[in-house]
Amino acid sequence: MHDLIIIGGGPAGVAGGVYAARKKLKTLLVTESFGGQSIVSGHIQNWIGTASISGLDLAKNLENHLRAQDDIDIMEGERVKSVLKNRGGGFFVETDSGKRYESRTVLLASGSRRKKLGVLGEKEFDGKGVAYCSICDAPLFKGTDVAVIGGGNAGLEATIDLLPYAKHIFLLHHGPRLKGDMITQEKVLSNKNVQVLFNAETKEIHGKTTVTGLTYTDTRSGETKTLSVQGVFVEIGIMPNSEIVLGLLKTNAWGMVLTNPGNQRTSCPGIWAAGDVTDAPYRQNNISAGDAIKAVLDIHDSLHLRG
Numbered sequence: 001m002h003d004l005i006i007i008g009g010g011p012a013g014v015a016g017g018v019y020a021a022r023k024k025l026k027t028l029l030v031t032e033s034f035g036g037q038s039i040v041s042g043h044i045q046n047w048i049g050t051a052s053i054s055g056l057d058l059a060k061n062l063e064n065h066l067r068a069q070d071d072i073d074i075m076e077g078e079r080v081k082s083v084l085k086n087r088g089g090g091f092f093v094e095t096d097s098g099k100r101y102e103s104r105t106v107l108l109a110s111g112s113r114r115k116k117l118g119v120l121g122e123k124e125f126d127g128k129g130v131a132y133c134s135i136c137d138a139p140l141f142k143g144t145d146v147a148v149i150g151g152g153n154a155g156l157e158a159t160i161d162l163l164p165y166a167k168h169i170f171l172l173h174h175g176p177r178l179k180g181d182m183i184t185q186e187k188v189l190s191n192k193n194v195q196v197l198f199n200a201e202t203k204e205i206h207g208k209t210t211v212t213g214l215t216y217t218d219t220r221s222g223e224t225k226t227l228s229v230q231g232v233f234v235e236i237g238i239m240p241n242s243e244i245v246l247g248l249l250k251t252n253a254w255g256m257v258l259t260n261p262g263n264q265r266t267s268c269p270g271i272w273a274a275g276d277v278t279d280a281p282y283r284q285n286n287i288s289a290g291d292a293i294k295a296v297l298d299i300h301d302s303l304h305l306r307g
């Protein structure tokens with residue numbers, strides 16, 4: 001029986017693991033891999049305390065920091081299949097390989113995945129002009145022409161993030177009207193460096209070693225058109241990795257786990273959640289780590305008080 005099982009080896013899971021070990025909680029961390037979503041990033045320039053680090057190096061640092069702790073069990077390469085309640089108020093955590101672990105509490109730090117366009121060239125040029133995080137990658141596109149795909153808040157905000165850097169921004173939206181907040185729409189639409197293309201369905205991303213263009217169909221005229229761009233930001237939403245706890249706790253309409261932002265408790269007593277799997281408004285490495293630390297301190301206090 002563990003005090004705590006942490007699911008995930010991204011910034012949230014690892015930060016939680018380090019704090020749990022230092023608090024002497026009997027902890028197991030189960031993860032498919034270390035590093036989390038920004039592992040594909042070439043230059044992370046906002047991990048506080050480090051001016052620039054590659055996603056791969058950040059992943060190595062996170063793993064090393066966790067493994068430097070004296071007392072923590074680590075299961076790497078294991079995918080959690082489900083979390084179930086046991087009869088004593090704790091939980092069973094089951095993995096794809098058939099293993100079953102038991103714990104008094106769970107910290108869900110399983111993150112999220114970006115929705116993909118699923119068009120030709122997207123995978124090939126991922127990290128070579130195709131990007132999914134404007135806060136992180138906008139400065140890499142200084143002086144270039146870029147396309148942003150998505151006319152909701154994510155696409156509009158990505159466009160705003162790109163304004164200080166990109167020369168020209170094409171904002172492609174598959175519908176006839178933008179969907180994001182009016183105030184953000186106004187900010188985007190009033191900028192002469194932004195051109196909004198409505199009814200635009202992206203068909204293919206082109207390039208040689210890096211992105212050089214994008215083809216889309218105008219769904220009203222049926223015409224196929226090509227844009228010359230060096231970057232494509234895909235901003236069509238994210239999917240939280242929360243399937244393993246669905247039914248146990250409350251989520252919003254998109255499956256993001258609802259938490260109390262003061263202590264990261266979920267609606268299910270005994271389960272805490274932190275990072276991109278939650279409905280927190282900002283999705284960043286530092287925020288995920290901080291939220292997980294809050295959660296573990298609260299878990300420690302709650303177990304200590306419960307005895």
Ligand SMILES: Cc1cc2nc3c(=O)[nH]c(=O)nc-3n(C[C@H](O)[C@H](O)[C@H](O)COP(=O)(O)OP(=O)(O)OC[C@H]3O[C@@H](n4cnc5c(N)ncnc54)[C@H](O)[C@@H]3O)c2cc1C
Nearest residue numbers: 008009010011012032036037080111136275276283284285
């Ligand atoms: C391309 C890209 C670049 C980015 N660049 C930056 C940046 O420069 N700066 C910044 O602050 N943020 C950046 N972000 C955002 C940042 O990566 C996320 O906010 C952060 O990774 C969230 O951390 P997390 O630990 O909550 O989740 P994740 O990073 O999503 O980690 C989830 C972890 O859980 C594991 N996992 C998932 N499901 C299971 C399961 N069922 N069983 C076991 N393990 C599981 C995964 O293997 C992974 O280790 C970027 C995101 C992307 C996509």
